[in-house]
Amino acid sequence: MLGTLSELCLHAQPNATHHLLVHLFQLKLLCRSYTQNVDDLDAKAGLPQMDDNGRWAHVTLHGSLKSLYNRTLMCDICSKTCMLTLDHITMFKDGMYPECTRCIEEGETRIISHSKL
Ligand SMILES: [Zn+2]
Known part of the structure; x- marks a missing residue:
């Protein structure tokens, strides 16, 4: 199941909400976001993990399936x-x-x- 889920997430594309989060972050209207999702679609949309000051901008509470790689x-x-x-x-x-x-x-x-x- 983990292999199948990893592969599905690898090929999935961010949706409008993911892009909205990136847009809000770029306008500095989003200080930090938290997600329980492990699909890594926020990062794929372009939402950075850290802001320009080195503070957490996007926190993946349960990690991501992408983080399985290179572990x-x-x-x-x-x-x-x-x-x-x-x-x-x-x-x-x-x-x-x-x-x-x-x-x-x-x-x-x-x-x-x-x-x-
Ligand atoms: Zn062994």
Whole structure:
């Protein structure tokens, strides 16, 4: 579900309300906005996260699905981390989980060491 939702948000376009928020911000009539949405359409419309003075202009209370990208993904078995990519999201969408390179390498090492016994 997360993969599908991420992909849908990636291709969704801002609507008139998103553009209105940007317009109000540019006219300095909007000091700060808060959203519970995770679709990142406000930013896609051009609403900046910070104002010219470095203060929060747009606060995403629950983050955004876009923030999933370039985050770390941790292996449930060995805790190795890697960067979450669009390929990972595609795998999640297909109901698969990425393989951990460390676990694969350690598994191969165990197989090799057992074969030498
Ligand atoms: Zn692992």
